[in-house]
Amino acid sequence: MSPDNEQQPRQPELPVALPVAWSSDPVNPQVNRLFDSSTETNRTSFSTPSPAAGPRRQVGRRQLHRLQASLSDRDREVINLIAVHRYLTTRQVEAFCFHDHASPVSGARSARRVLRRLQEQGLLKPLERRVGGIRAGSASYVWQLGSVGHRLLRAGSNAKRTHEPSPRFLAHCLAVADTHISLLATERSGDVRSVFVECEPECWRPFTGPSGERRVLQPDLFLITKQDSYLDRWFIEVDLGTESINTLLRKCAQYEDYRRTGVEQSSAGAFPLVVWQLPTQERISRLADAIARSTTPLPELFRFVLPDGLAPLVIRGAA
């Protein structure tokens, strides 16, 4: 352990560089960067149509600008989170933005009300593939950006056409979001002093491969935690058991290739730990064995956890 004023890394290889912003921000600085922060309103004054009216069909440039100015900070946060994660369930939106209400029930109710309003404004739209009936059911809505939401984030350019994702892709997006939420929960609980989370594609790392080819390392999340006077940096990979072990091993080799470029070490002082979040202990053993048998990736580069093991690992630190 080192004195606080030195901000020294926990390991010799760990970095000293501070992130762009810490998560004293409600959720994620990356999220807020998506929006033009020139608007200051904190309350929504845009008149919402009746539920029967449905989403607005045509929104002109002026109307778009007015809509943007009318959004509260929390509205922007919801929209940006859904943009960053691509898909979020109502429950996840609740966990991100409506966690500080008087009761969980009130938070849930408020979340549904806000999501409904943003849907009516065309900013969000729920996926059609929803388990349950028209009125209620056993699964949350899954939300994605609506056409107006896409235009808003792309500074008025044409809306991106959305389509139903494959169940596998959707499950992965939602699992990554769950991981993000669990990491923020460790900060809210006080177990970690500060958590900075970077999502795709901000956390991607373009690099030049061993043969000079252009490659991109694509972690699911990049994380910096601050504990006492130490900074720990982590790449997070979320696996749902849908990929072959060979595919995971190739990804591990890619981390090793990226590590050998030295880019991360020169910019931040050390290479982050790579954490594989895997669904079963059996799969952890298989991947760990495969890495141990392989000659390419350094085994000490990786940690393996079950879904409920990530937060304890982050709290313990990378040492």
Added chain:
DNA sequence: TGCGGTACATGCGTTTACGT
């Protein structure tokens, strides 16, 4: 006028107990 909060209703999926 919009938001926050509460109470209660609704309807679907899942679980469990029971009869065959």
Added chain:
DNA sequence: ACGTAAACGCATGTACCGCA
């Protein structure tokens, strides 16, 4: 062992009130 129905859990809806 299997099929069925009731009980339960859950997410969401409506309605209403108070507050800023």
